[in-house]
Amino acid sequence: MTSGTDATQRPAVALLNLGCRVNRVELDDIALELEALGCRIVKPEEASLIVVNTCAVTGEAEKKCRKAIRRASSLPHKPTVLSCGCMAALFADTTANLAENVLVEIDKTKVPARCRELLGIPDETATALTLPHEAHDAVTPTGRTRPGIKIQDGCNNRCSFCIVWKARGSSRSLEPEQVLERVVQAQERGAQEVVLTGINLGHYQARSSDGSSRDLAALVRLILDKTDIGRVRLSSVEPPECTEDLVQAMADGGERVAAFLHLPLQAGCDTTLERMRRLYRVADYERVVDTIRTHIPDLALACDLIVGFPGESDADFEESRRFCEHMNFANMHIFRYSSRPGTWAATAPNQVSPQLLDERSQMMHELARRSRQNYVSSRVGVEELVCVERRGRASTGGLIETLVDDSLSVGSLVRVTPHTSVNSGLVLDARSTGTQSGVSSETADGR
Numbered sequence: 001m002t003s004g005t006d007a008t009q010r011p012a013v014a015l016l017n018l019g020c021r022v023n024r025v026e027l028d029d030i031a032l033e034l035e036a037l038g039c040r041i042v043k044p045e046e047a048s049l050i051v052v053n054t055c056a057v058t059g060e061a062e063k064k065c066r067k068a069i070r071r072a073s074s075l076p077h078k079p080t081v082l083s084c085g086c087m088a089a090l091f092a093d094t095t096a097n098l099a100e101n102v103l104v105e106i107d108k109t110k111v112p113a114r115c116r117e118l119l120g121i122p123d124e125t126a127t128a129l130t131l132p133h134e135a136h137d138a139v140t141p142t143g144r145t146r147p148g149i150k151i152q153d154g155c156n157n158r159c160s161f162c163i164v165w166k167a168r169g170s171s172r173s174l175e176p177e178q179v180l181e182r183v184v185q186a187q188e189r190g191a192q193e194v195v196l197t198g199i200n201l202g203h204y205q206a207r208s209s210d211g212s213s214r215d216l217a218a219l220v221r222l223i224l225d226k227t228d229i230g231r232v233r234l235s236s237v238e239p240p241e242c243t244e245d246l247v248q249a250m251a252d253g254g255e256r257v258a259a260f261l262h263l264p265l266q267a268g269c270d271t272t273l274e275r276m277r278r279l280y281r282v283a284d285y286e287r288v289v290d291t292i293r294t295h296i297p298d299l300a301l302a303c304d305l306i307v308g309f310p311g312e313s314d315a316d317f318e319e320s321r322r323f324c325e326h327m328n329f330a331n332m333h334i335f336r337y338s339s340r341p342g343t344w345a346a347t348a349p350n351q352v353s354p355q356l357l358d359e360r361s362q363m364m365h366e367l368a369r370r371s372r373q374n375y376v377s378s379r380v381g382v383e384e385l386v387c388v389e390r391r392g393r394a395s396t397g398g399l400i401e402t403l404v405d406d407s408l409s410v411g412s413l414v415r416v417t418p419h420t421s422v423n424s425g426l427v428l429d430a431r432s433t434g435t436q437s438g439v440s441s442e443t444a445d446g447r
Helices: 021-036 059-073 086-090 092-096 108-119 123-128 164-168 176-188 216-226 244-252 270-276 282-295 314-327 354-378
Strands: 012-017 049-054 080-085 102-104 148-153 193-198 205-207 213-215 231-234 260-262 300-307 331-336 384-390 393-395 401-403 413-417 420-422 426-428 431-435
Touching: 012 021, 012 059, 021 049, 021 108, 021 148, 021 193, 049 059, 049 086, 049 108, 059 080, 059 086, 080 086, 080 108, 086 092, 086 164, 092 102, 148 176, 176 193, 176 216, 193 216, 213 216, 216 231, 216 244, 231 260, 244 282, 270 314, 282 314, 300 314, 300 354, 314 354, 331 354, 354 420
Parallel strands: 012 049, 049 080, 080 102, 148 193, 193 231, 260 300, 300 331, 401 426
Antiparallel strands: 205 213, 384 393, 384 413, 393 401, 413 431, 420 426
């Protein structure tokens, strides 16, 4: 940061994130605001204030959050710990009672202002927010080169196992002009790829200044038309919202839209989906996947899956396993069912034993490993447009980690051809074959 004040004299804040992609994006936004206030983003051991962004999606997630808060609050220099996020919002009193130096901010949008108050930063600095951002090797202060842009929050669905909607509220969307502005701001910080995120991204619906209504498909087209961002990525879209129009918009974008979709499944068995109160069935999911693969044959398909949901029989689990095998997922995020207080599933009959949860989880993880390896192997010898995330490492459109030449600039979009795969993720000996088509080297490098 350009300032007459010695950098070591500026307020020092640490940021700890637990949870989903949206949490990560929100913490990136908080980091940028804190830097604009004159703060340094540092390690917890160096910070007078530590912000912990919490998650409540599973019991294990809450356990990790409590552990992180206790660890931060017990550091020798006794920093102030400000907790925000879903766990903090749902269980504010319990969170605040974890230690004497723990505070809670339920409204995440107020975290920067709360930090300003705790750090004693003058009001005029907070009002102006005119201090330039620091230069980083990555695009965000937290080290990301593919920054997320939160365009939607909240959820109107009421799945029988979920409490996130209680913490996040109803679905709401960012205006299209604001989305464009944030894409351009990310580019100005060096981004060549942005990730559109939301709690229920497919519910995106907002009006432009001209009065026209835009859904997610229309927004993707608008971003491609009104900006020169190198690549747009969609994070997670629920099956009912993954329309043919959205898939067509992705296909029309060519390599400027990452050939990737995270399509939550949760179960590959209709009886389980019904108990989960999901808004689709297996046949619906398969039709969506067929549409995707018709329009974008090489798309990497990822999913979420819950094993051991209350009432899941051996036959139900086997049906779900076979369906997942049939789908040939590029990546699977597998969760053992975790009881959430206040949900129907928490008191549902026929809870699955911990031992059976572990067994089913291991079986699904083995399937996921094989499926991932099949996908990675299929990309060997195929030219890919990759985003260099750190020196010598890049990610393909399908999120395969790839070794690349150390000379490539962090943040650049370049073409490579992978020649060898290792395990289920890393592709070795990727040979550069040039920069992105139609983009100059200077632009492709994001500098």
